Each structure stands twice: as structure tokens, then as C-alpha cells.
Amino acid sequence: MYNQSQVEGIRKICRVALTTVIAVILTVAVFATTAFASLLSEYNVTVVDNGVSTVVTTNETAPIEILNQANITLNDDDKLDISGFEAGNGGTIVISRQSTINVEYGGVIQTYSVWAPTVASALTEVGIAVRPDDKLNFALTDSVADGMVISIKAAFNVILNADGASAEFKMNEGTVADLLALAQVTLDADDYTEPAIETALVPGMTVNVNRVEIKEETKSEKIPYETVVTSSSKLEKGKTEVISDGVNGKQEVKYSVKYVNGKKVETKEVSRTVVNAAVSKQVLVGTKQPKSNGVKSKNGYRVGQKIKGRYTHYCACGKCGSGRGVTASGKKVKNGMKDPHYIACNWLPMGSVVSVNGVNYTVVDRGGSGLSSKGRIDIFTPEGHQACFKYGTGSCDLEIVRLGW
Numbered sequence: 001m002y003n004q005s006q007v008e009g010i011r012k013i014c015r016v017a018l019t020t021v022i023a024v025i026l027t028v029a030v031f032a033t034t035a036f037a038s039l040l041s042e043y044n045v046t047v048v049d050n051g052v053s054t055v056v057t058t059n060e061t062a063p064i065e066i067l068n069q070a071n072i073t074l075n076d077d078d079k080l081d082i083s084g085f086e087a088g089n090g091g092t093i094v095i096s097r098q099s100t101i102n103v104e105y106g107g108v109i110q111t112y113s114v115w116a117p118t119v120a121s122a123l124t125e126v127g128i129a130v131r132p133d134d135k136l137n138f139a140l141t142d143s144v145a146d147g148m149v150i151s152i153k154a155a156f157n158v159i160l161n162a163d164g165a166s167a168e169f170k171m172n173e174g175t176v177a178d179l180l181a182l183a184q185v186t187l188d189a190d191d192y193t194e195p196a197i198e199t200a201l202v203p204g205m206t207v208n209v210n211r212v213e214i215k216e217e218t219k220s221e222k223i224p225y226e227t228v229v230t231s232s233s234k235l236e237k238g239k240t241e242v243i244s245d246g247v248n249g250k251q252e253v254k255y256s257v258k259y260v261n262g263k264k265v266e267t268k269e270v271s272r273t274v275v276n277a278a279v280s281k282q283v284l285v286g287t288k289q290p291k292s293n294g295v296k297s298k299n300g301y302r303v304g305q306k307i308k309g310r311y312t313h314y315c316a317c318g319k320c321g322s323g324r325g326v327t328a329s330g331k332k333v334k335n336g337m338k339d340p341h342y343i344a345c346n347w348l349p350m351g352s353v354v355s356v357n358g359v360n361y362t363v364v365d366r367g368g369s370g371l372s373s374k375g376r377i378d379i380f381t382p383e384g385h386q387a388c389f390k391y392g393t394g395s396c397d398l399e400i401v402r403l404g405w
């Protein structure tokens, strides 16, 4: 058994021992915490320098120190974005480098300052929209390089009409020849385009391909006969006599015919070969004046007088007259008789000779009251009634050649 003082002593010992254990535990705990804290102070930061990523392991907390550690220096105009970075924890520091780019658009070059890392983002930054068919001298994913010249050739539509078909093409540059090459349209030696092959393409242009064909064509053609007129003093003035009829000849004519897109546009004669020559028509024209009767004037008319006349035609049929074939002068007439050169009128003595438009006619007949006025004549037409209608009526120049028989 322990007395009271012994019990107190044991309790004291126990208390000391417990305190020591706690102290040891605390010491271990403090040591462990310190070691852990030292490990956490190094962390990874991603630095994106103009689109190029680098991972930096650091225990620095200031972005500028982290960049120094990675040997990255900043220029005055460069931009730093630390919105994705948390000191002591990590994240991303983004550096945008200032670059000068030159953009050629529509033949004009402009210079811009940009911070974007790629061609695509740089063009977006300066407000230039690139459409899918536009042609660039760089890939949109290419990195921006200071001083680079980005050439943009905008796509535009042109229309090509060739061989009966019409098609639209997207072009960025070039001439009509380039368009034809793209469309795989070839031209033969004679073919041509509108506009011409060397013309630079412009938006909305329409190019027409004209196919030219030259064909040789032969035609059989008539050679019209000529009429040879010979004067004859044995024939009364104005009378004509056909000595021989004309015959048309024949010739073969070769033509070079130009077709454009199947349409004939030009015909050129190449050669002409006579197959049968034409035979001229031989005609005699009388110059013999009627025999004078010595009368100079009669009934108010005189030889040589010129009068404005008006003519009709009649024949020997029953509709035009009695149909008996005898004129008021006693001269016989019939349809089909050869070239009598007779007229009817009431205002000149019977047997008078009148030049009608240069051809002499003899007054052999009378007619109704319509033929009484000065200058009015009815011309006998042995070709018949139909011919009277055909020759019809009209004005003529008259000259009195003889008065009476």
C-alpha cells in the first residue's frame, strides 16, 4: 500500500512523462510541417510568348521575376496578360509582342502595329476580314514576323461563256488567259476572246470565247447576159428589134466563209471559174425619122411642140374597143402583131407622129371624150389585155414630130 505522499509522487512522474511525449509529438509535427512548406514553394507557370508556350518551374511570385528566371525580356510596347496567373499557385502569363506588319489589299499597302501572334489574329486585330476564297501569301496559322508583308488577293466572280455554256468562276488575280486555263478551255489559232486574252480580270467581268471556223464553199452562179444595142437608120426612131436573144452563162464561185460561234459573219470570194460564158442579146434601135409632109402647124399645134402627156393602154380585144381589129384610120390591128407603135387620141390629126418618152408613135385611132384633151393618149398594146393593166397609166413627155400623114 502507498501512503498519501507516495501517491502524489507517482502522479507527478506520470504528468512529467505525458508532457515529454506531447513535446516530442509536437516537435515531429513542427518539423514535418516545415519540410512540406518548403516543397510547396516551387510551382509551374506557363509562359506564352507570342503564341509559343514554355513551362517555368519557379518559387517566385512576381510575374516579372518569373520571366527573368526564364530569360524572357520585355520590350516597351509588348503587352503582358497575367489574368490567368495566380502567384504561388501557377497558371499562365501571356506576352503579346508588338510587331509591324504590312498588308497589301487591292493593290494598296498599309502598315499596322499588331500584338496578335498569328497572321489570322493579326488581320482580325487590324479589322481585315479574310474570306475563305481569298488568296494569301502566308498561311493564316503562320506566326507574325516583324516587317512581314501580307498580301491578300480577294476572290471575285467572273463569268465565262464558251461553247454554248456559261459558268461562273472565283478568281483572285490573273488575265483572261488564266481563266481559260482554270476552265480548261483551249483556243484554236483563229479563236479569240472578248475581252482580249491578255486583259486583266476584274470583278464581275464576262469573258466570251468566240470560236472561229473558216469554210470553203462553192456556189454555181448565173452570169447574166448583156444587151448590146446597135443603132439602125433603117428602123423608125424609137422602134427596137431583137436580133438575137441573150443566154445567161454559168460560173462556179468559191468563197471563204467565216463563222463565229456557228454564225456566218463574213464571206470572201476566193475564185471564180466560168463554166459557160453568157451570150449577149443583140438589139437594134431605130433612128429613122418619119417622112416629112411639110406641115409645120395645124389645129393650134406645131411640129417640135413639147407637151406634158398622160397615157393609158389598150389592146385589140372586145373590152377595149369593138374587137373588129380596124382602127378609125383604117389601119388594121390585132393582138400579137409586131411592134406597130400606134396610139389613139382625138386632139391631133390622124397620121400625126408623136414622140412618147423618145419613142415615135403614129396616131391611127380615135376614142372617147377622155382622149380629147391636150396631151392625153392611149397606147396600143399588142401583148393583150393583161399587158394593158401591167403597163397601166402615167405621165409622159410628148413631142410632136409630124402633123397628119
Ligand SMILES: [Zn+2]
Residues within 6 Å of the ligand: 314, 315, 316, 317, 318, 319, 320, 321, 384, 385, 388
Ligand atoms: Zn383589151
